[in-house]
Amino acid sequence: MTISDVAKLAGVSKAAVSKVIRNDYGVSEAMRDRVKRAIDELGYRPQAAARALRGRSFTIGVLMQHIGIPFYAEIMSGLVEQLEESDYQAIMIQGGTRAKTEERAIDALMDRQVDGILMIAPLAGRTQLERVAREIPTLVLGRHDRSPAYDSIVDDDRTGSELVMEHLIALGHRRIGHITFHEDHGQPADHKPHLRAETYERVMRDHGFADEIAVVATSYSEEGGYRGAHELLSRSPRPTAIFAGSDESALGVLTALHEAGLSVPDDVSVAGYDNTRLAAHPNIALTTVNQDGAVMGRTAGRLLLERVEGRAAAVHFSVTPSLVVRRSTAPPGPGA
Amino acid sequence: MTISDVAKLAGVSKAAVSKVIRNDYGVSEAMRDRVKRAIDELGYRPQAAARALRGRSFTIGVLMQHIGIPFYAEIMSGLVEQLEESDYQAIMIQGGTRAKTEERAIDALMDRQVDGILMIAPLAGRTQLERVAREIPTLVLGRHDRSPAYDSIVDDDRTGSELVMEHLIALGHRRIGHITFHEDHGQPADHKPHLRAETYERVMRDHGFADEIAVVATSYSEEGGYRGAHELLSRSPRPTAIFAGSDESALGVLTALHEAGLSVPDDVSVAGYDNTRLAAHPNIALTTVNQDGAVMGRTAGRLLLERVEGRAAAVHFSVTPSLVVRRSTAPPGPGA
DNA sequence: ATGAAAGCGCTAACAA
DNA sequence: TTGTTAGCGCTTTCAT
Numbered sequence: 001m002t003i004s005d006v007a008k009l010a011g012v013s014k015a016a017v018s019k020v021i022r023n024d025y026g027v028s029e030a031m032r033d034r035v036k037r038a039i040d041e042l043g044y045r046p047q048a049a050a051r052a053l054r055g056r057s058f059t060i061g062v063l064m065q066h067i068g069i070p071f072y073a074e075i076m077s078g079l080v081e082q083l084e085e086s087d088y089q090a091i092m093i094q095g096g097t098r099a100k101t102e103e104r105a106i107d108a109l110m111d112r113q114v115d116g117i118l119m120i121a122p123l124a125g126r127t128q129l130e131r132v133a134r135e136i137p138t139l140v141l142g143r144h145d146r147s148p149a150y151d152s153i154v155d156d157d158r159t160g161s162e163l164v165m166e167h168l169i170a171l172g173h174r175r176i177g178h179i180t181f182h183e184d185h186g187q188p189a190d191h192k193p194h195l196r197a198e199t200y201e202r203v204m205r206d207h208g209f210a211d212e213i214a215v216v217a218t219s220y221s222e223e224g225g226y227r228g229a230h231e232l233l234s235r236s237p238r239p240t241a242i243f244a245g246s247d248e249s250a251l252g253v254l255t256a257l258h259e260a261g262l263s264v265p266d267d268v269s270v271a272g273y274d275n276t277r278l279a280a281h282p283n284i285a286l287t288t289v290n291q292d293g294a295v296m297g298r299t300a301g302r303l304l305l306e307r308v309e310g311r312a313a314a315v316h317f318s319v320t321p322s323l324v325v326r327r328s329t330a331p332p333g334p335g336a
Numbered sequence: 337m338t339i340s341d342v343a344k345l346a347g348v349s350k351a352a353v354s355k356v357i358r359n360d361y362g363v364s365e366a367m368r369d370r371v372k373r374a375i376d377e378l379g380y381r382p383q384a385a386a387r388a389l390r391g392r393s394f395t396i397g398v399l400m401q402h403i404g405i406p407f408y409a410e411i412m413s414g415l416v417e418q419l420e421e422s423d424y425q426a427i428m429i430q431g432g433t434r435a436k437t438e439e440r441a442i443d444a445l446m447d448r449q450v451d452g453i454l455m456i457a458p459l460a461g462r463t464q465l466e467r468v469a470r471e472i473p474t475l476v477l478g479r480h481d482r483s484p485a486y487d488s489i490v491d492d493d494r495t496g497s498e499l500v501m502e503h504l505i506a507l508g509h510r511r512i513g514h515i516t517f518h519e520d521h522g523q524p525a526d527h528k529p530h531l532r533a534e535t536y537e538r539v540m541r542d543h544g545f546a547d548e549i550a551v552v553a554t555s556y557s558e559e560g561g562y563r564g565a566h567e568l569l570s571r572s573p574r575p576t577a578i579f580a581g582s583d584e585s586a587l588g589v590l591t592a593l594h595e596a597g598l599s600v601p602d603d604v605s606v607a608g609y610d611n612t613r614l615a616a617h618p619n620i621a622l623t624t625v626n627q628d629g630a631v632m633g634r635t636a637g638r639l640l641l642e643r644v645e646g647r648a649a650a651v652h653f654s655v656t657p658s659l660v661v662r663r664s665t666a667p668p669g670p671g672a
Numbered sequence: 673a674t675g676a677a678a679g680c681g682c683t684a685a686c687a688a
Numbered sequence: 689t690t691g692t693t694a695g696c697g698c699t700t701t702c703a704t
Contacts, residue, residue: 002697013675018699026673048448049388050697053680057385059448066409067428073404080430089444092403092428094416108425112384112395112448338681349691354683362689386681389696 001044010038021046052113060304061114062092063105063122070277071293072120075141078297079118086305088115099123106132116304137307139300144195146316151303153296153317160289160321161199161243164271167287167323168241169207172331173269176204177214177239179228179249196245196273212239220245225252233260240268240332247272247279247288254284254328265330275324285327295319337380346374357382388449396640397450398428399441399458406613407629408456411477414633415454422641424451435459442468452640473643475636480531482652487639489632489653496625496657497535497579500607503623503659504577505543508667509605512540513550513575515564515585532581532609548575556581561588569596576604576668583608583615583624590620590664601666611660621663631655 003021007014012035019027020035027035038044048057060083064072079090093109095102102123109117110132117132121142124132132138133150141153168176180197197215204213216231218224225244229252232239244250250272254264262268272279275290296319303315339357343350348371355363356371363371374380384393396419400408415426429445431438438459445453446468453468457478460468468474469486477489504512516533533551540549552567554560561580565588568575580586586608590600598604608615611626632655639651 003699004697014698015675015677015700016673019674022699024699028673031673045443045447047389047697049385049393050680051699052385053383053389053682053697054699055680057448064403067400067403067412068406068409070404073402076403076430080432089429089448091444091448092430093425094412094428096416107381108427111381112393112425112427339683340681350682351684351691351693352689355690358683360683364689367689383681386696387683389681389698390683391696 001042003044003046006035006038006042006044009042010034056115056308057113058087058089059112059114060088060090060116060118060301061109061112062090062118062120063095063102063109064092064120065095065097065102065123067092067094071274071291074293075120075297075300078294078299079301080297081294082298082301083305088305088308090118090301095122097123103128110136115308118300118304137304139304139307141296141300146314148314151307151315151317153299153303153319155291155296156318156320157195158199160273160291160323161196162203163321163323164243164273164287164289165200165203167325168243168269168271168329169203171241171269171329173241174209175212175214175237175239176200176209176241176243177216177232177235179225179232179242179244179253180215180217181219181224181245182217200243214239218249220249222248222252222255225249226256227252229253229256233257233262238268241271241329242268243271245273247274247276247286250286250288250328251278251284254286264328266333269329269332271329279324279326287326287329288324289321290324291321292319337378339380339382342371342374342378342380345378346370392451392644393449394423394425395448395450396424396426396452396454396637397445397448398426398454398456399431399438399445400428400456401431401433401438401459403428403430407610407627410629411456411633411636414630414635415637416633417630418634418637419641424641424644426454426637431458433459439464446471451644454636454640473640475640475643477632477636482650484650487643487651487653489635489639489655491627491632492654492656493531494535496609496627496659497532498539499657499659500579500609500623500625501536501539503661504579504605504607504665505539507577507605507665509577510545511548511550511573511575512536512545512577512579513552513568513571515561515568515578515580515589516551516553517555517560517581518553536579550575554585556585558584558588558591561585562592563588565589565592569593569598574604577607577665578604579607581609583610583612583622586622586624586664587614587620590622600664602669605665605668607665615660615662623662623665624660625657626660627657628655 003014003017006017017035020032083090093105095105116137119140130147130149138150140150144154146152178200216228218228242253244253250270253270257268264270272286272288275288278284279286279288299317339350339353342353353371356368419426429441431441452473455476466483466485474486476486480490482488514536552564554564578589580589586606589606593600593604600606608622608624611624614620615622615624635653
């Protein structure tokens, strides 16, 4: 089943069929109709490989360390939604957690002649990324180091953290603790999620609460939040609110509070970051920051298609997060 | 950068280079060396599209409804591990939750000439799957309906459920409740996770506890477990153990027990199914059934490569699960 | 507006 | 063992 079969059935040339498929100009209405009918009748679908050999593969490659991360699923749903209206298809590939395996995955995408690459939080250094970007339209998501060679999308952690802090302060909190992570925790240096901790401190200072600043550096995992909360609660007086740097760690905070016999939000308010699925669960009801992965994914799709269409200048996009207030935050209780 | 460049640099023919790349026979040591040196010097990599046009694309396509499901990530890591030693690469594509979008995703894989397809819990009916399998080596994972047209891998829910039940009974439990899901909960009819409920009932009968059978049908979600537990606890006398059909629902059970002021495992033992990441968390420590997605993934890779190499007869694989005992199960307490 | 023909990068059949 | 050559299915000039 090839383009020749369609041409034969429609009684036209292969070139004509090709034009119809690609919505190229220079085909009469009658021609278009006949060809389309033939295509439908045969159930013909062009082979991507043959098309790729002459130009486009109509494929967008997405690189991620692993599937299984809920936030990535959101990004993908946005991307797929955006690409749905085009002729492009997204394929995903796992890069793993080592530079070596990631490189292999990137090569695999290039071998397959993808028309664009979306790299979600890649490990590769800027030089490497630029090498890829020279060959293929590239968009890097979640890295705060820009390059004129590729587009980028970042979440605006500064704004997100401000939203949390202003919310807590407006509720009347002053003694607000924060849980961040150690430098050497497997995150590339330029991921800079430290922006959250930085912003926490700045907002505290701006409001004249410099003396109340209490930061614990563990990790963004549930267990890190658990340990961090333990340390914060051991201080006297204990904080009336805890801003955990991620939802995962906020879950650990909730566990620690529960074990300590403290209730949320009456004794301590808790806020997270990321708006993961569990945060929305009625039994958790965590106030958090929504990064809107779907918007990021849609934007990524749009920017990549623009690149494929010829845009050369780099675009850097910052997605503004929003605050999702749930039951885990409230004014400080009388006991605090 | 093509095969011609390599041939020119090495001073040999394209065919010779091609043979070296494919480890074909009929090349002298000297020839192989010269060609390999040229390949390295140029950093040449063959284009998958061109290869696909003449035969193989060296690509295995994986279809899944969504990424973001931890169990799928495990399957993928097994698959990737298996394919690592071969020249094949796995690419993933999302089929979504509607038959329409899934079909489009399958078509996309076929358009891209993948050499094999792994379908994880597809929505498509058997007829459709067989249509695909006629064109491309196909393996269906997680569906209990077999076909001579494609290979399949299923988890052995019967054995897994028996492991849970025998464990609870060995601990001394008699009043064991079970939470399953409603038929019409979005699962294809032939997914048959009802095997878990069926096995629960059978084991209860086999041990002479037919009178104690207590099944609630809600859903396999956290919220379903929560509601299910509420209903089971309202019975008198209440069960001393609850076997939830999934870890997700077991989490809901834990919440319900906690709210009811009952402790786990002193008042009630709880067991789940799937061994998700949260089940392993020290704060949860849920006894559950490990399906070993990695083994499934590795097996899938092996079977697909066999098919690609020419095997025609269908193979059906059942992966035996294992019990993971954690702190959520213990002998019934004195109060029970 | 339509079609003929060249060629994308590779593999495979055949010759040498 | 090595090289020549004819395509794979499509797109893209370039004639007509």
